[in-house]
Amino acid sequence: MWLTARIQLLDKQVHHSLDDGDECQPVTSWSLKADWWRDESGLGENCKTGQLGRALSSTRFDMPKRKYDPAYIKYGFIAIKHGEVLPQCVVCMKSLSNAAMKPSLLKHHLETNHVDKKDRDQSYFQRLGENVKRQRMDKTGQIYQKGAGIVKASYEVALLVAKNMKAHTIAESLIMPAAKILVSHVIEEEAVAELESVSVSNNTVQRRIEEMSVDIADQVVEGVKSSKYGFAIQLDESTDVTNCSQLLVYVRFTQSNAAKTELLLSQNLSNTTTGKDIFNVLDNFFKQN
Incomplete structure (x- = not known):
């Protein structure tokens, strides 16, 4: 007898019965249940080459995703995430499929591929697992975390220099030597x-400050765009210490149900400072953003 799947009809208009010799009607809305049953009515013989048979043959069964159990470390496996949770062997670094996350299959991998390790205790695999996690290149790995910490320290030093309006060279000539003295006396020589890997050169500090300023400007523009109640601007033209005309534009908008005021634009007015010049500067800014 031909095996077919039990169909749960979701659309009332397709619920019908078939007699021997009837043609199969198209099933427009249905879902398959995982349990199978023996066909006693001959429906399968009539339909296995029709709409129902083709639908069954082309249907893909989505199996539920298996979850990692910390007890699997005794088989030498830890969890790694690549879209879905996969078991990764701490000995050979091989990742198996999610469907293979069963104690029997994990144990089979250990006994087949690592015969000399199958009698090791759980603490041994735990140590290997920690080493594997540190070597990962993603955000969970020690290499990434160490590198991210170095870059973050460089940005924070550049931010400190910018806030205090000091020369960019002060980071390399004063801050870094002072940090080394403090670390050598307070922590250890x-x-x-470790501080040598933090880049605080003149060019690096300048680049960090420029990158942060661009990011802040982008955040303000996005905040203005997403403001629920619109925005208001206040502008003023003034002259700096070098006798150059500067246009300053402040914007007030709402973000997270709170009013915020930020500097939206600071730009030189190279020629004249008439109302038309100011309007053109603002008009070009809003067109670009």
Whole structure:
């Protein structure tokens, strides 16, 4: 007898019965249940080459995703996420499919591929697992976290220099030597070498400040665009210490149900400072953003 799937009809208009010899009607809305049953009515013989048979043959069964159990470490496996949770062997670094996350299959991998390790205790695999996690290149790995910490420290030093309006060279000539002295006396001499990897040169500090200023400007523009109640601007033209005309534009908008006031634009007025010049500057800014 031909095996077919039990159909749960979701559309009332397609619920019908078939007699021997009837043609199969198209099933427009249905879902398959995982349990199978033996066909006693001959429906399968009539339909296995029709709409129902083709639908069944082309249907893909989505199996439920398996979850990682911390107890699987005794088989030498930890969890790794690539869209879905996969088991990764801490010995050979191989990742298996999600469907293979069963104690029997994980144990089979250990006993088949790592015979010399199958009698090791759980603490051994835990140590290997920690080493694997540190070597990962994603955000959970120690390499990424260390590199991210170095870059973050460089940005924070550049931000400190910008806030205090000091020369960019002060980071390399004063801040870094002072940090080394503090670390060598308070922590230990060996820790001073870790500071060498933090880049605080003149060019680096300048680049960091420029990148942060662009990011802040982008955040303000996005905040203005997403403001629920619109925005208001206040502008003023003034002259700086070099006798150059500067146009300053402040904007007030709402963000997270709170009013915020930020500097929206600061630009030189190279020629004249008439109302038309100011309007053209503002008009070009809003067109670009």
